[in-house]
Amino acid sequence: MIPKKICIIGAGAAGLITAKHAITQGHKVTIFEQTDGVGGTWVYSEETGCHSSMYKIMKTNLPKEAMLFQDEPFRDDLPSFMSHEDVLEYLEEFSKFFLIQFNITVTQVTREKDQWKVVCKSEAAEFSDLFDVVFVCNGHFFEPLNPYENCGFQGELIHSHDYRRAEHYEGKNVVIVGAGPSGIDITLQVAQTAKKVTLISKKATYPVLPASVRQVATHVKIVYPKGVITDDNEHIEADVIIVCTGYVFKFPFLDSSLVQLKYEGLMVSPLYEHLCHVDYPTSLFFIGLPLGTITFPLFEVQAKYCLSLLSGRGKLPSQETIKNFEDTRLQTLSNPAAFHIIIEEQWEYMKNLSKMGNFEEWGYMETIRKLYSYIMTERKKNVIGYKMVNFELLPESNDFRVVDI
Known part of the structure; x- marks a missing residue:
């Protein structure tokens, strides 16, 4: 060659x-x-409008057992669902x-x-x-893909790309558009500080979310000066709109x-x-x-x-x-x-x-496939708690065991 x-x-x-x-x-x-x-996307920055999309507190959506390079395991002492700092350290060492x-x-x-x-x-x-x-x-x-830019909203409208921390939304009425991984992570964080959170998405059908979160399983049709109008013509007022549309x-x-x-x-x-x-x-x-x-x-x-x-x-x-x-x-x-x-x-x-x-x-890819399938199922059932476990690998069977933290 x-x-x-x-x-x-x-x-x-x-x-x-x-x-x-x-x-x-x-x-x-x-x-x-x-x-x-x-590190690319794994580099956290307090700045907004920059390359980073990372927020201050973030656990990975996949465990370390499923997001490693071949022959390059993560540290044994790390939890299965790691912080973004742990992933960046892994890439820096690599x-x-x-x-x-x-x-x-x-x-x-x-x-x-x-x-x-x-x-x-x-x-x-x-x-x-x-x-x-x-x-x-x-x-x-x-x-960012933000279909609601320049919409005339009188409050604060940001894309998840520029979300950093939940303290900023204390006591506010927050509408979050999109219920993918970032939308759910941000919803759970903001629910701890905001007065009320409304999560709007066709995917907003999670069985368990904090009491301060209302799910609306439809699309946003229009953003107007005081909030949003859904496809069902419901007017939802907001102080802040966070767009999690990828x-x-x-x-x-x-x-x-x-x-x-x-x-x-x-x-x-x-x-x-x-x-x-x-x-x-x-x-x-x-x-x-x-x-x-x-x-x-x-x-x-x-x-x-x-x-x-x-x-x-x-x-x-x-x-x-x-x-x-x-x-x-x-x-x-x-x-x-x-x-x-x-x-x-x-x-x-x-x-x-x-x-x-x-x-x-x-050969280990079969274990990764099983882990991925398990996590996707658990995430739908318990989006709040599915990361609150560790995994123990069982090499003899290409399988794993779930260990409660």
Whole structure:
């Protein structure tokens, strides 16, 4: 195998695990990170309007037993559901021997003959270099999707991206729009300080929530100066509206002639398997686009498959299959905005990448699958208490035991 000159954009979890395997395989790797440290979305900042979406008090939605890199366990003394500080420490320790160029922003990636020209800027200067391969690992939780911007609300309206701590909402009437992981976390925190919390979402049907929380299982139709109007025409007044409606993809360094963002920024195109650029399937890769997944282990499988294509071990299907991937998938979806959501499909997705990449599946993945299934079930039944346990692994049976804290 001829070593490749590889550019990795971003030093979050996706970029770091890609770097590890690329370096191990003998490639020449350059990592550009626009902030002054590793960790991406796991870096907490009191500032708002910045890259960080982390709030002050946050436990992971997945346990350490299900969000580790292969051969890189979390510390034994950590609880199963960790703080964001614990995850950041893990990534810092994992990357301590990597050479990373910090405070460097990639401003443009273009094709020049048979290479990629990557233009960067620092505080001091602008510079460029040529690479054989580019891995885009710039994350997904920094460009908020907020359908209620500029709506004329007279109170405080923020996206969950800028939520930091519950004390700010003491004694207020708070409407929270969206009941995904962030929406629920923020609801439970704000309920401890706010006068009243109204959670509005089709998913707002949890059997147990604090007494100060009212669930409204519908959509917000309009935000007006004093609050919101639901699809059922109920007027709900609020001092604060917190919008937990997710994020859009954004690649400011890629021209729209190369990559298009479809369905209001929720689909990245044209890609094969959410991963390989259709026109450059062996040199332009996007790690970490799938949503609703176990993240770290999935990032690693994606990175290993891409690198298998560089070594010649991995295989691609026919060009026709590659080009038809998006249309074929869209035909199976009722909502095209859910293109990258692969909650139930993720296990088969990783198996297929392992098979096409001609590398061994991680045997522990079956335990992760069982853990994930258990957690999703428990979360629906007891969203307040499902994190109040630890897990003990049972290696002989690829299973686990639940231990109350």
